[in-house]
Amino acid sequence: DAGVTQSPTHLIKTRGQQVTLRCSPKSGHDTVSWYQQALGQGPQFIFQYYEEEERQRGNFPDRFSGHQFPNYSSELNVNALLLGDSALYLCASSLGQASYEQYFGPGTRLTVT
Amino acid sequence: ILNVEQSPQSLHVQEGDSTNFTCSFPSSNFYALHWYRWETAKSPEALFVMTLNGDEKKKGRISATLNTKEGYSYLYIKGSQPEDSATYLCALFEDTGNQFYFGTGTSLTVIP
Numbered sequence: 001d002a003g004v005t006q007s008p009t010h011l012i013k014t015r016g017q018q019v020t021l022r023c024s025p026k027s028g029h030d031t032v033s034w035y036q037q038a039l040g041q042g043p044q045f046i047f048q049y050y051e052e053e054e055r056q057r058g059n060f061p062d063r064f065s066g067h068q069f070p071n072y073s074s075e076l077n078v079n080a081l082l083l084g085d086s087a088l089y090l091c092a093s094s095l096g097q098a099s100y101e102q103y104f105g106p107g108t109r110l111t112v113t
Numbered sequence: 114i115l116n117v118e119q120s121p122q123s124l125h126v127q128e129g130d131s132t133n134f135t136c137s138f139p140s141s142n143f144y145a146l147h148w149y150r151w152e153t154a155k156s157p158e159a160l161f162v163m164t165l166n167g168d169e170k171k172k173g174r175i176s177a178t179l180n181t182k183e184g185y186s187y188l189y190i191k192g193s194q195p196e197d198s199a200t201y202l203c204a205l206f207e208d209t210g211n212q213f214y215f216g217t218g219t220s221l222t223v224i225p
Binding site: 003004033040042044045048055056058090097098100101102103104105106107 | 117119144145147149154155156157159162202204206211212213214215216217218
């Protein structure tokens with residue numbers, strides 16, 4: 001049973017560029033949440049996707065957007081990258097929008113130079 | 114935004130020592146508290162999900178308690194081993210926004 005997978009593992013981008021991160025949920029899960037963990041901080045909630053729609057959103061600007069596909073996999077897009085977007089991006093999956101049982105992927109390390 | 118605090122920020126203990134750390138959270142809107150164990154370059158691994166005031170959970174040498182009225186949870190590790198070295202995160206799930214609020218973690222290093 002595959003757990004949550006994320007790609008790529010590491011990524012280096014330049015300020016102003018755009019980036020797309022990908023997440024495949026745990027088998028049987030239909031909800032994907034994205035988190036940003038900056039250095040020295042705990043993970044911060046970005047948004048949650050359920051039934052291909054954004055359902056909840058944390059305190060992140062519109063430069064952060066996402067998508068969920070019919071197979072429940074998800075993408076996180078960040079436009080106009082800033083140095084401060086350098087962080088570990090975690091994806092978590094769950095069954096149902098309001099479930100408090102989440103399983104995490106290993107994350108994508110984004111470095112913006 | 115809810116403030117979840119963990120202490121201490123980091124901890125070094127000798128192999129065989131027992132240790133504990135704290136997670137503090139606002140007691141209103143509580144729904145569930147998670148403890149995760151996170152090793153470098155791996156996925157955070159769920160240790161416990163706690164929902165009821167007075168909950169006590171145990172997995173091997175690791176246990177946790179929950180006090181929702183005063184807003185804290187303790188994680189205990191008995192007889193620490195080098196393989197216990199990791200960051201321990203707690204996360205509050207609150208029932209209005211259906212989202213998690215994480216602490217900054219406690220980094221544990223067990224010295225052989």
